[in-house]
Amino acid sequence: MPERLRLDCLFPWSRRRRVQHEVRKELELHLELETRQNVEQGMSPDEAARTARAALGNVPLIREDVGAVWTWRWLEQLVQDLRYGARVLRRSSGFAAMSVATLALTIGATTAIFSVVYGVLLRPLPVAHPDRLFRVLDIGYVGELLELRDRARTFDVSGYRPPDDRTLTGLGEPLRIGVVAITVDLPARLGRTPALGPGFRLDDERPGAAPAAILSHTLWRERFGADPAIIGRMLLVDGVAHEVRGVMPPDFEFPTAGVDLWVPMTLDATSPIALWARGAILIGRLRPGVTLDSATEEIRALAPQFARLFPWRMPDGYGTRVGLRTWRDDRLGEVRPMLLLLLAAVAAVWLIGAVNLTNLQQVRGAARQRELALRTALGAGRGRVVRQLLTESVLVSLFGGALGLAAAYAGVPVLVALLPADVPGVEGIRVDGAVLGFTVALSLVTALASGRLPAARAAAASAGAARSGMRGSVGGMPGRRLGVFVAVEVAAAVALVIGAVLLGRSLAVQLDMDLGYSGDRRVVAEVAPSPMRYPNDAARVDFYAALERRLRALPFVQAAGLSTVFEPFGAAAVGGSVFLIEGRPNPATEGGEWPWADLRTMVSTDWLSTLGVSIVAGRPFTEDDVRGSQRVVLVSQRLAETWWPDTTAVGRRIRFPGSENEADPWRTVVGVVADVRWQGPASEGTTLYLPVTQHLGGIDEMSLIVRSSAAPELVTGSLQAVVASFDPETPVSRIRALDDVMAQATRRPRVTTMLVLGFAVVGVVLGMVGVYGVVAYAAARQRRDIGIRLALGASRANVRARFVLQALAFAGAGVVIGETAAAVLMSSLSSQLFGVSPWDPVTYAAVPVVLLVLAGLAAWLPARRVSAVDPAAVLRAE
């Protein structure tokens, strides 16, 4: 017997079969004994058998109930339900096609957006305990890094400099690669070690240490054939030999993807300039048991003290606004609200789809009432009927979900290609296990949400129908539930459309904005003369001047200019500057506010005119502004208005801190330049322009701009050749049409708007189909009532109006809900809007009107049909 039990456990089916067999034998015996008793009581054998069978009841049901004790019945029924469900769905292909299409659309869209959200927001970051890692905001000089290293008790701090492009030579053609200088303890701070090699040593950051480098896995694989012997080899970076100390693991990206080399940051504690003039991005890790709040408290106490350590006076209040932001938040920045917006939009589409499905199921449930009533009459339990209906909706959902998954699988690469490249983790977006799990879960939730209610209703109705002799009584008012359907569909559609309209208007404002320069037929590129050949500023200035002349000599080139690396909208390579104004108190010694320019850039004589930037007052730079002549500067209009509000800026003189010992530190403002939004439509910065011929400041890479009469493609092709003919050692990188670069700036809002707009269109179409469906169902249920009304003299117009007004009443409730949802959502994501309020009254007034008209129309169509019934025909059918 114990063996038998164990076998039963292993093979539950055998036990199940044995039980079935036993029950049959027991019931046979029961029948036999009952019959015999009946005979003994004087019945005829026939009558005795019949009475016994009647007393015994529903034999199959008893057997099932007994079997239910053994847990396998549900599985058996599931198979049965699935088989039956598939057959039913094949037969009603219209319903199935409609449901599957709705599901494929909504689940496909939701899955695609989810895969992006998962890849960017949810996927684990490639660092240890990312929640304990943070970035220091508002301060960031090398000196502060060293101070914090010594003094901070609640956290450990490392630093790096913004990524920089450098030239890797000795591997065939020169290669521009992204390089980041890091403190040697940074990998350990992130919790990562090289996959290969020892990594940096502590003394690598001392001044005079031999240059070292760690490679990215990608660079190692693609340029060095994943050769393990790379460790200890020398790489020529900007002509300087660096010893390879390691290769990072493939998933290591820091601070962003596309960085291929890490070098140690040199920390020279003896040089005040190196400490207090060079910036660094500070990354910290909380010590065990410390919260971000207590670390913030500590750094708030420390940072203001640093102001005194600078060799010059820092602006008042320096360091008081210091804060910490978790690395994850810092990394995601503006991307999170964009993704949340998309997620909300797609969720609204899904909601509309699910409501439509619910209504479809309900319509079908009503149509199948007779079938269900029959099944109930034949002995199906109510739970069993509900389960059968649910199985069908799960079947439809999974099928639709599978199609949606296929659509998402095809759509995600397209979506990823659309996304701006600055979205972190964009290369990690794909349909993977987690996304698959999400899709399956979503399909099941959709199935249960859309199937449970109609199933329960249908089952209840069929029980009633069975009792009342197979004629389902389906009269009555359109239920409140149907009204809720209308309200939900309209609410979701209103929220979607408001979001889309606000985003669209915000985008229009951005696209219409005059940035102050033109990208038309202009090509930009970056040029970095080799430091070996052009070792100092003078040599580089000559190189740039010669390059400009050579370019201008090309037949199709109309103008050419150079500036210090200018990445419109990138902000990475641009920096602001404080300055001093002649005749005003020096804030360094006398206190007061520091004059400040958001951007300080060195430009060649023709650069501004090449870009089409106009001079408002004074003169532009000329060929005469050279080294040795009067030092000059141009200021932007806003800067001039800020610091010389009552008078002209032209002729005034400014200088930069730290120039006290120069023979003639003062620079004369010779012109005022029209305002330019260098960093995109939202930027309203002030700018200082210095002539590159008088001041290059050790900058070794410049941005070249060419205006041509030819197509940008032609220019991009010849630019490389021209520079190579000039100097083959000088790489030209990032050659792009300026129009494309400018388009990048509005890419994120364009993509967001396009997607939300797409969702809004889908949402409105689905929503209106849904309203139509709900009203049509309500109308069908009331056919008989309406027939009676018409027979009693109601006008058809009256009947129609009743339906439309009722639908509109619920739609009105939906409008209120939808507007509230849109207002809450859009104001919390207002960073996505530019130049338009999240509560823009026109949008909030116009969108509901349009949707109410559409909803009224969607309700009017079925209302018209039902009001056209012939009362006699309806009543005769009774």
Add this chain to the structure above:
Amino acid sequence: MGKPTDLVQGTLDLLILRTIEHQPKHGWAIAKRIQQVSNDVLKVQQGSLYPALYRLEKEGRIAGRWAATETGREAKFYSLTSAGRAHLEREVAAWERLSGAIDLVIQQA
């Protein structure tokens, strides 16, 4: 074909266990015995009886064994296990408490 509610089902367990307390019986005999002893007041629906028997068997409170009846037919005889006996005692005590309480309410309230 109304099915017994849970309350009745709980009572049915008690009746079944008591009926086979001293002598193993097969299904039909259990039903007849309950009907007979209760003066035809309690008629056990077969639709309730057999599921209850199989459930009790699975719960280990009764044990079924196939044996020949006096007429020579194979039948499944159910007998009480020790767990079933303990359960029966608990159930009887609970029932007496309940019915005593109901009596009190009926007579004195």
